[in-house]
Amino acid sequence: MKKCLAIAWLLSTLTAFQAHANDAGSVTKYVADPAASRLEFSGMQAGAAFKGAFHKFTATVDFSPGALTNSHIDVTIDMKSSDTKDAERDQTMLGADMFDVAHHPTAHYVTRRLTKTASGYSAEGVLTLRGVTKDVPINFQFTAAPATAGLEGTAKINRLEFGVGQGEWKSTEWVGSEVTIAFFLVLKPQR
Secondary structure, three states: OHHHHHHHHHHHHHHHHHHHHHHHOOOEEEEEOOOOOEEEEEEEEOOEEEEEEEOOEEEEEEEOOOOHHHOEEEEEEEHHHEEOOOHHHHHHHHOOOOOOOOOOOEEEEEEEEEEEOOOOEEEEEEEEEOOEEEEOOEEEEEEEOOOOEEEEEEEEEEHHHHOOOOHHHHOOOOEOOEEEEEEEEEEEEOO
């Protein structure tokens, strides 16, 4: 009988511990508000800086500062929504030598690991662009309010590592290889 009571006590203690661990590891599930969020990029062309934006993308974020192990960011980008306010450049970017949207209409970024830093957070993740998957780290800040949250940060990529730039566009003489990504996501908790 004493053995049964000891086992019952042990099981109840483990169950309570597991419930506490689950609470400590829980995250809030968010979805980005597409009308209020921005996903932008910038680079160099012919020695001058240019900026662009992707107008269509989805982002789901499972995040809690106290549960980074369980936190996760997942973004899918509609590459056809690229806009640099220059019709000729935009048409070229959609073509086979750059984004090749006919064969690769979306890009996808997903995190593997998030960590706290002195200035906010960093994430190790992978970007799949133009059929090529590479590691791309991001740095970001997270802010929470009663009804919404915000995720703002940056990343840098080398476009040539993803095959963005074939033929004459492989040269960096006219278009630089480094691209900076900047994002500001207004997040709404999922109900």
